[in-house]
Every structure is written in C-alpha cells, then in structure tokens.
Amino acid sequence: MARIIVVTSGKGGVGKTTTSAALAMGLAQKGSRVAVIDFDVGLRNLDLIMGCERRVVYDFVNVINAEANLNQALIRDKREQNLYILPASQTRDKDALTIEGVGKVLDELSKSFDYIVCDSPAGIERGATMAMYFADDAIVVTNPEVSSVRDSDRMLGILASKSRRAEQGLEPIREYLLLTRYAAERVSKGEMLSVDDVQEILSLDLLGVIPESQAVLNASNSGNPVIMDDDSDAGQAYTDVVSRYLGEDLPHRFLDVRKKGLFVRLFGGQR
Amino acid sequence: MQAASSESTAVFELKSGRFTLPNLRLFHTNMDQFADQLEKQVNMAPAFFQNTPVVIDLSQLSGQSTDVDFALLVGLMRGQGMIPIGIRGGTQRQQELAELMELAILSEQQKNEPSKPGASKARIDKKPAANASAALKPQNSKLVSQPVRSGQRVYASGGDLVITAQVSSGAEVIADGNIHVYGTLRGRALAGVKGNRNARVFCHNLQAELISIAGQYRVNESLTEDQMNRPVQISLSGKKLEIQPL
Numbered sequence: 001m002a003r004i005i006v007v008t009s010g011k012g013g014v015g016k017t018t019t020s021a022a023l024a025m026g027l028a029q030k031g032s033r034v035a036v037i038d039f040d041v042g043l044r045n046l047d048l049i050m051g052c053e054r055r056v057v058y059d060f061v062n063v064i065n066a067e068a069n070l071n072q073a074l075i076r077d078k079r080e081q082n083l084y085i086l087p088a089s090q091t092r093d094k095d096a097l098t099i100e101g102v103g104k105v106l107d108e109l110s111k112s113f114d115y116i117v118c119d120s121p122a123g124i125e126r127g128a129t130m131a132m133y134f135a136d137d138a139i140v141v142t143n144p145e146v147s148s149v150r151d152s153d154r155m156l157g158i159l160a161s162k163s164r165r166a167e168q169g170l171e172p173i174r175e176y177l178l179l180t181r182y183a184a185e186r187v188s189k190g191e192m193l194s195v196d197d198v199q200e201i202l203s204l205d206l207l208g209v210i211p212e213s214q215a216v217l218n219a220s221n222s223g224n225p226v227i228m229d230d231d232s233d234a235g236q237a238y239t240d241v242v243s244r245y246l247g248e249d250l251p252h253r254f255l256d257v258r259k260k261g262l263f264v265r266l267f268g269g270q271r
Numbered sequence: 272m273q274a275a276s277s278e279s280t281a282v283f284e285l286k287s288g289r290f291t292l293p294n295l296r297l298f299h300t301n302m303d304q305f306a307d308q309l310e311k312q313v314n315m316a317p318a319f320f321q322n323t324p325v326v327i328d329l330s331q332l333s334g335q336s337t338d339v340d341f342a343l344l345v346g347l348m349r350g351q352g353m354i355p356i357g358i359r360g361g362t363q364r365q366q367e368l369a370e371l372m373e374l375a376i377l378s379e380q381q382k383n384e385p386s387k388p389g390a391s392k393a394r395i396d397k398k399p400a401a402n403a404s405a406a407l408k409p410q411n412s413k414l415v416s417q418p419v420r421s422g423q424r425v426y427a428s429g430g431d432l433v434i435t436a437q438v439s440s441g442a443e444v445i446a447d448g449n450i451h452v453y454g455t456l457r458g459r460a461l462a463g464v465k466g467n468r469n470a471r472v473f474c475h476n477l478q479a480e481l482i483s484i485a486g487q488y489r490v491n492e493s494l495t496e497d498q499m500n501r502p503v504q505i506s507l508s509g510k511k512l513e514i515q516p517l
Contacts (some may be wrong), residue, residue, distance in 0.1 A: 201439070
C-alpha cells in the first residue's frame with residue numbers, strides 16, 4: 001500500500017507545485033517508487049516544473065473517464081526511473097474529478113507505488129478537496145505572511161473534518177508545516193513573520209523551512225525540480241525536508257541572516 | 272453534459288448526516304413522577320424543547336424487564352412539545368413494545384460516555400429523582416481537544432464548551448453556557464447565546480476577534496493592551512462586558 005501525501009495550502013503561489021516536484025524527486029532519489037499527480041485540472045503546471053510537458057498524451061481526467069488506462073497516462077521521468085508523473089487535463093475543469101474516479105485511480109496506483117504525491121490546486125473548492133480527501137499525510141505549504149497563514153489554518157480545518165480518514169473515524173491525517181519563500185533578512189527587520197510566529201499560530205510540526213531563492217525560478221524555467229540543484233540553499237533545504245519526512249532528525253537550516261563574508265568583516269562596516 | 276442531465280432526472284439522493292440529539296434517560300417507569308419532572312424541566316426552557324426530536328434511553332432503567340407504557344410516555348413527551356423519535360437500549364420485549372408505537376430502535380454503539388455503569392448505579396440508589404436532571408446536564412457540555420481552525424464552528428447546545436487547544440482567527444466557538452479556552456483565543460467566542468446573562472468566557476490568552484455574552488459584544492479593536500495576551504475571564508455586568516485578569 002502506498003502512502004498518499006497531499007501538498008496543499010489554500011493560498012495560491014506559495015510553492016505547492018515546486019514542493020510537490022521536489023518531494024517526489026527526492027523520494028525517488030532515495031529509491032522509492034513515486035507517482036506525482038497534478039490535481040490542478042484546467043491550470044496544469046506540474047508537467048512544466050517536472051520538465052515533461054512535451055510528452056503529455058493522456059491525462060488524469062482521461063483515466064478517470066476510462067478513455068485511457070493508467071499506464072498510457074503515466075509519464076516516466078527521464079532522470080529517475082522510479083518516478084512517474086500523472087498530468088492534469090488542461091481542457092476540462094475541476095468538475096471532472098469525482099470521489100469514485102479519484103479513489104479508483106489512487107487504489108490502482110497504490111498497488112505498485114510506495115508514495116503518491118498529490119499536488120493540490122489553490123482554493124478550498126473541488127480540486128483541493130479531491131486532492132486531500134484520500135490523503136494519509138498532508139504537507140501544508142505556507143509563506144511567512146498573515147494571509148497565507150490564515151488560509152493554511154482554514155485548510156487544516158478542512159483536513160481535520162472533510163477527509164476520508166475524518167469521515168470514517170480513522171487515525172487523523174498527519175499534518176506537517178512547510179514554510180517556503182522565507183527571507184531571513186526581512187524577518188530580522190520585522191517585515192515578515194518568523195518561524196516561531198507561524199508555528200505559534202498554526203501549532204503544527206515543522207517539516208522544514210525553504211529560503212526565498214533565485215534557484216527556484218531557475219529550476220522552474222529549466223524543468224528540473226529544485227531539489228536537483230545541490231549547490232542552492234533551496235535545493236539543500238528540500239533535501240533536508242525529504243530526509244525529515246522519512247524520519248531523520250536534522251537541525252533546521254537557513255533560518256538566520258547569512259553571515260557576512262570574510263572580506264566584509266575585515267574591511268567593511270563599523271564594529 | 273451527461274452528468275448534468277442524469278442529475279436533473281433524479282428526484283432525490285440519499286446522504287448520511289449526523290445529528291446530536293437530546294437523550295432522555297429513563298430511570299424508572301413511574302409515569303406520574305415522570306410527568307411532574309418533565310413539566311418542570313420543560314418550564315425552565317420552553318422554547319428549547321419545542322419540536323425537539325428526542326431519543327428515549329432505556330439503558331439505565333431499574334427493573335430491567337418491566338414493561339414500559341410507551342403510549343403514555345410518548346403522549347406525555349408530545350404534550351410538552353418534544354418529538355420522541357426512537358429508543359436506545361432496553362430488552363427485546365421493550366424494543367418490541369416501542370416498535371408498536373412506531374419508535375425507531377437506535378443502535379447502542381456510542382460507548383464513549385464517561386459514566387461507568389457501576390458508578391452511575393451507585394448514584395441512582397441514592398436519589399433517583401434529583402439524579403435525573405443531573406444526569407441530563409453534563410451530557411450537554413462539550414469538550415474539544417483539537418485546535419479549532421479558521422472557518423470551523425463549534426457549538427455546545429444547552430451547556431458549556433471546553434476547548435483544551437487554541438481557537439484560530441476566523442473560527443467561531445459558541446455555547447449556551449460558559450466557554451473555556453485553555454489555549455490562545457484568536458477567533459470569536461459567543462457565550463450564553465440563548466440569553467444566559469450569567470455565562471462567562473474564560474481563556475488562557477486573549478486575542479479574540481470578538482467576544483459576546485448574551486448578545487452583548489466587544490470587538491478586538493475595543494480591547495485594551497492590558498486586557499490582551501493574558502489569561503482573563505469575561506462576564507456581563509449590566510450592558511457591559513467586564514474583562515478581568517485571572
């Protein structure tokens with residue numbers, strides 16, 4: 001049985017798809033069999049971030065409507081042979097997603113994969129509720145600013161009440177907080193919420209902090225998930241996130257303003 | 272398209288829904304005494320019992336095998352505005368009698384009540400009449416141990432609401448009685464919503480968007496620095512909400 005992970009947030013533009021791609025790639029790099037599904041029907045993006053947009057033939061909605069089988073729709077990643085992408089349909093809307101249809105696809109995927117990563121669309125409507133309904137774990141992606149935090153809180157409420165696990169009275173979904181686009185400098189100036197502030201408001205286990213980084217945009221443009229960029233801070237932070245998700249106990253990095261270089265310390269500034 | 276047309280031809284759909292219903296727990300079958308107590312109980316809050324569906328709980332009935340006069344029982348309850356819809360517990364014989372009155376037989380699965388059978392029995396022996404109201408009341412208070420998130424609403428009907436976690440901004444906690452929040456209260460708290468002016472709000476850390484007792488309210492903007500971010504109790508005096516540090 002696969003573990004189903006939903007990457008969700010409520011608010012748009014916080015880094016759900018970037019996180020889904022990085023997490024799926026990271027888990028595959030560790031040797032797990034991973035499928036990543038784009039639930040953003042009508043506004044698909046995951047294929048771009050994963051760099052497989054030119055190989056899409058069939059999509060998620062085709063499989064739900066039995067117009068194609070899973071093997072036809074799944075796109076195998078060229079870099080990691082254990083990683084598969086199930087793209088969203090761009091020509092339909094979210095009404096094409098039904099509980100029965102999504103459940104059937106996830107059931108079938110569960111037989112042959114270790115992890116299924118569900119990339120949720122923004123909002124709390126159909127697409128988002130379908131993405132989280134069957135989840136075992138939820139990664140709530142949040143930016144350190146008040147509106148994103150409030151939307152995440154709303155999403156946590158929905159996770160606790162409207163998921164399959166909640167409705168059937170099973171063990172609740174495991175919820176993790178992932179802070180993204182964290183700019184330590186702006187936090188130190190009081191322009192952004194700190195890690196502690198966000199954790200206090202949401203009272204949730206912190207899975208990781210991803211620093212605001214130019215590397216993320218570069219990764220999106222090139223179609224290589226940012227976790228593959230070992231030299232970048234964001235890439236390293238995502239590597240930590242995957243290890244932590246798998247149970248390793250690692251200290252959080254990139255929380256403080258980067259120390260100034262030796263040169264600046266010797267010659268610049270007043271001390 | 273197809274889905275839309277098939278939807279429009281369907282006359283209804285079956286869906287499951289959950290309801291919290293008052294349970295009338297019967298201790299013995301003296302119907303004169305029952306009528307007296309019922310009248311007193313209803314007079315305390317006549318509006319509350321008007322057209323309220325009620326389940327008759329037979330699990331604590333002394334003299335287990337006695338026949339219950341359901342015709343009289345249902346008549347008395349209907350006379351006070353209640354709508355008896357079914358029974359839970361009881362012997363097979365009692366269930367058959369109930370079915371004759373077209374009462375539903377509800378399952379006895381909810382075993383999560385804190386009262387142990389031994390303990391409640393001991394109380395019954397002491398003072399059965401006074402105990403009936405005591406046994407009904409605590410059921411109405413509600414305990415929540417998970418955070419109440421933005422967009423969620425929790426309502427404790429007919430009693431107190433106790434929350435051992437935080438209440439996020441954008442959440443609403445409502446009670447007919449008192450509200451206790453043993454965490455940070457950032458959302459809205461409305462106590463005594465059925466007009467109980469003696470209801471209070473207690474919280475570990477006050478950052479509420481709005482607090483109301485029996486309809487009198489204050490918004491966050493009207494709270495002062497020395498009232499916020501600390502444990503307080505809030506009560507109603509006259510037309511004003513009083514906030515005192517704890």
